[in-house]
Amino acid sequence: MxxxxxxxxxxxxxxxxxxxxxxxxxxAFAQAQEITPKKVPVSVIVCAKNDAEKVKTLVPILAEQDYPDFEIVLIDNASSDETLDIFEEFEKQYSNIRLVKVENNEAFWGNKKYALTLGIKAAKKDYLLFIDANCYPTSNDWITAMTSRFTANRTIVLGYGAYEKVKNSFINKIIRFDNMLTATQYFSWAKIGKPFSGDGRNLAYKKEEFFKVNGYIEHMNIRLGEDSLFLNQAATKSNTTICYAPKSFTYTEAKKSFSSWRKQKRKQVFTTKFFSxxxxxxxxxxxxxxxxxxxxxxxxxxxxxxxxxxxxxxxxxxxxxxxxxxxxxxxxxxxxxxxxxxxxxxxxxxxxxxxxxxxxxxxxxxxx
Known part of the structure; x- marks a missing residue:
């Protein structure tokens, strides 16, 4: 036995x-990526709900990106704090900012997918680049790096959304290792030709890809997974590529306790039940x-x-x-x-x- x-x-x-x-x-064993600028027209999309302090930091960083043709689409998802006021001030300050104000809708109350849909429809550029309100790129070449992976056929780019390092914190190491392993999985399967997910904190695609699958309509009733469920439906062997050049990374603050991280894991694991x-x-x-x-x-x-x-x-x-x-x-x-x-x-x-x-x-x- x-x-x-x-x-x-x-x-x-x-x-x-x-x-x-x-x-x-x-x-893991792939060669390092080189950045070859493509200079395609880009709409950077930020969806925020009660993120006043975070967007104060993020928007100026985005506005300072070294890229010739981009706009910033700021979506206020029915915030109850000062987020909308801050967005309106930025709209006056920067000429390339487009503001989308989302009010509560009985059918889609508080639904991020509904807010993102309105923002995507308002975007004027052909290519969309997504970042969360609580994230930030560490390089002025973030847009350049992410868009460098676009080709005539590769119209979805999966990027890496990292977590900030916290010195002498073991829970921080666990969270960052888990995030690294998750990225290794979706990057690897994308290279094999079976892309299945990605990270909405750092994701780019051509706008037409969104409308090909009717946006989030197939999973609008699921109030989770706007990025992963969309990609599971839209990403294919022929239209998806990855970007892992360090200048393309975005960062966000990691959860500080095991219980809060576990709650985050519950959402991620729950979303996978709707995958193919x-x-x-x-x-x-x-x-x-x-x-x-x-x-x-x-x-x-x-x-x-x-x-x-x-x-x-x-x-x-x-x-x-x-x-x-x-x-x-x-x-x-x-x-x-x-x-x-x-x-x-x-x-x-x-x-x-x-x-x-x-x-x-x-x-x-x-x-x-």
Whole structure:
């Protein structure tokens, strides 16, 4: 019986190595990207709801972007604070700002997808670049970097939305590692030709892609996942590419406690249940192999299975996964997170298991 468990364990490890070395390796071992400016006309879209303090910082950074042809579409999603007032002052200050005022609608009350739809329709440029109100680019070449990946056929660009580093904070390392692993997954599957998601904190596409799938209409009633559900529907092998040049990164403040981050994870995991059948399968299968790895390893070591067989298998698994994630983390400027990889992986695996069962019995709160 122990031998059978060990053979299953080997199969799980082999499957994990296929994920890490072959699938995730498509991104992790890829060459660095060079930026070749395209100078396409761009509408930078910011949707804010009660983000007065954040937009005070963000809008001037966007206005100072070194790019010849862009506008900034500011969407106030029925804010109850000073966000709209601040937007109106910026509209007077910068000639390339377009303001969209969204009032509460009984059918779409507080729905970010409704607000974004109005903003996209108001945009005058052919290409759209999205950033959240609580984010910021670290380079004046952010627009240049993201739009450099557009071609005649590649009209959806997946970017990287990073979290700020907090010194001596282990929860910050967990959050940034999780974010890096998530990006590694959607970047890798996009390179393979099976794009399934992305990050709305840093995302670009040609406006026509939005209207090809009738915008958010297929999932308007789901008050989560405006970026991931849209991409799961619209992104294809032929129209999607990725951008991971450091000048293209955006940053936002990470959650400061485990409980607040867990709430965020609940929303992300909940959204995946509406993905296509294949995308749900590959995400859940990867998680199942992670969980099985720890469970089977614990059983075999507890029952004192021959350590001369166990140790090499475990070592090869960790060598392959650690190597891949190390290269990926280096590309995404998250290298310090992988030093804690074995510990963080265990925490992430069992947190996701807890989140999965929690979501079975209650829905997570929607985005604001």
């Amino acid at each position: 122990l031998n059978i468990i060990f053979y299953v364990f080997i199969a799980v490890v082999v499957t994990q190595l296929v994920y890490y070395l072959i699938i995730f390796g498509k991104f 059948t294949f995308d749900k399968f590959q995400l859940r299968f990867f998680f199942l192999t992670q969980l099985s790895f720890f469970a089977l390893m614990a059983v075999l070591f507890a029952l004192q299975y021959n350590w001369m067989f166990m140790v090499p298998v475990v070592a090869v698994r960790y060598l392959g996964s650690w190597l891949t994630l190390g290269y990926s983390a280096a590309k995404l400027k998250e290298k310090d997170t992988v030093y804690w990889y074995p510990v963080i992986e265990i925490i992430l695996t069992f947190t996701q298991l807890n989140v999965f069962f929690t979501n079975l019995f209650s829905k997570p709160a929607h985005w604001k």
